[in-house]
Amino acid sequence: MRILVVEDEPKVASFIRRALEEESYAVDVCADGQQGQDWAQSIDYDLIVLDLMLPGIPGLELLKHIRKSGVKTPVMILTARSEVDQRVKGLDAGADDYLTKPFAIEELLARARALLRRAGGVPTGVLEVGDLVLNPVTREVTRGDQRIELTTKEYALLEYLMRNAGRVLTRPMITEHVWDLDFDTFTNVIDVYISYLRNKIDKGREQSLIQTVRGSGYVMRADV
Amino acid sequence: MRILVVEDEPKVASFIRRALEEESYAVDVCADGQQGQDWAQSIDYDLIVLDLMLPGIPGLELLKHIRKSGVKTPVMILTARSEVDQRVKGLDAGADDYLTKPFAIEELLARARALLRRAGGVPTGVLEVGDLVLNPVTREVTRGDQRIELTTKEYALLEYLMRNAGRVLTRPMITEHVWDLDFDTFTNVIDVYISYLRNKIDKGREQSLIQTVRGSGYVMRADV
DNA sequence: AAAGATCTATGCGTATTCTTGTCGTTGAAG
DNA sequence: CTTCAACGACAAGAATACGCATAGATCTTT
Known part of the structure; x- marks a missing residue:
């Protein structure tokens, strides 16, 4: 299971990375929007965690872009609590789930599991x-x-x-x-x-x- | 099936070589543009994998050159994601497919198979x-x-x-x-x-x- | 500091690859 | 028809590469 985390705040990024790695996922972290897009399009990730506020390319653009290019990988977006409409737009643009910052890391893990399970189409998961x-x-x-x-x-x-x-x-x-x-x-x-x-x-x-x-x-x- | 890989980064090169060799292809790796051109023209490869950014000769020149000299071998070019126009020019210059870095090795293998199959004119694959x-x-x-x-x-x-x-x-x-x-x-x-x-x-x-x-x-x- | 996990380094046994040499076959010349 | 040289088949052994185990170095976590 390989996961891409697109997140520019180093602290948050490494926090998420750690949590995911402890769950035995292979994690690539990327702070830059453009690069995130490149990776998302070229590597067959099982899940993408995407912070919507990025320097450079806007997260939403990135999402739309990779969806347009045919990438089916489930995407979980991270937003600030206040940005309700961002969230809606995110789901419209092809996100599968969202999480508002600040969040409990367990919740991220649980949702990641759910998304991965759903995507794998394996009902039992065993x-x-x-x-x-x-x-x-x-x-x-x-x-x-x-x-x-x-x-x-x-x-x-x-x-x-x-x-x-x-x-x-x-x-x-x-x-x-x-x-x-x-x-x-x-x-x-x-x-x-x-x-x-x-x-x-x-x-x-x-x-x-x-x-x-x-x-x-x-x-x-x-x-x- | 014999494949030429023209790639100057040693790590990437040996990674690709290994993957291809494990699929039972005979692989020649070459880090130098001029030499790559010589080999491409003198040996009847079944596929050429060509990184466009090489020291010395520009990859595109190499490609044009060998095409002009009548080499029909399918060519897959490697580019960085951002260099869109390079890619377009590459296809114009006679490449058959391209792959953007970074890429999943399976994708390279899958595309290599496809190109080899297409060139051989065998539709089934078996x-x-x-x-x-x-x-x-x-x-x-x-x-x-x-x-x-x-x-x-x-x-x-x-x-x-x-x-x-x-x-x-x-x-x-x-x-x-x-x-x-x-x-x-x-x-x-x-x-x-x-x-x-x-x-x-x-x-x-x-x-x-x-x-x-x-x-x-x-x-x-x-x-x- | 200790314990655990991850990775590196090395030597060994064996499957694979290659070399060498012998022998049988083929086909052409005498 | 016989002879002979070129050619290919094959066996056996040498060299090599590959995977495995083990031990220890390094990095992490507690």
Whole structure:
């Protein structure tokens, strides 16, 4: 799950980023309207959080623009309490939800979850591969009746794998989704984390749910 | 399928290279405009990925130049989002598609596939020769209902053969498309890989789908 | 300061890729 | 028809690249 936050106040921005990262989302923050538009149009985010008062390009313009260019990603807008009409205009322009500043961070998280769930079209919200079950809402992972504790990164990686079960995911695809905008190819973090995951998930089992496709990447698969 | 990537930022370049290689393409990367032009003109690439901002020669000049010299290879250009007119000029100069930075690597891969497919004139995307089926998207190969596991090189070779089924492919043609620049001409790797392929594909069968044309090369053919 | 999480670095085993050499086939010249 | 050279098939082994595990460095959080 990858989220774009377009917000120019550094404090608010990093506050939101933190909260979202703790929920295991990959977060890109951007303080500049023009750049935000670029990113929103070129990267397939799962959610965009957009502050309407930005320097440079007005937030509303940005929103209209990316909608016109066909971006379907759910957008949550942030406004000041007083700007009622901005909010209305925002919804008209294609926003899916709004939040008035100041807000409780939990509310942002809850609404983000709701939007993501709605967009994913998955009514249950639970991901399953064989007897491995991941619940994105509670962030709980179980195998059989065994509860599995994961760190944030491990969780994010597993979720990405499970959401794309059956597809071969290449390393660059994984870095893009689970790690943030980072073009650093010369590292083996992914391999290390796959290893961590296998240790926790397949503990004591013959066959791993995460299969290696040599020269290409990894796939999550229940069958042989 | 052999691809030339002209890109001067080392990180981006190696990121792209890796993604493409994991999809079994043969990739040559080049950071220098002049050299890129030379390569583009002397090697029969299947696709060229060209960053428009290069040191030395301007990317657009390069593009115009190779088009003028008769190179028909599809070209995908990379630009920054803001440079709208560059993009337009690029398409005018003979580019087939463009991608704005930053981009999602999947998008690059998807578009690359599309361009390669379009150029090959194959509408379906699935390659078939007799009862042998190759799906470039999932990278899966089956003969009848038998799944066949191939290594990266074997796969690349088979794909090239199947894309040109019916045509006799000479050894130089094969090296150009399946292997990349650091290839030693005086070797029989190709023969060896043909042999590997036959072992896996025609296992237990009388007639091989890959026929030898003595003195010339190999053809892929279903009929006798 | 301690604990935990994330990332880097390194060595090892093995799948893949390539090289080398032998042998069988083919086709043309004698 | 025989001989011979060129060519291709294939086996076996060497070199290489890749993924995995492990340990330790670094950065974060409490």
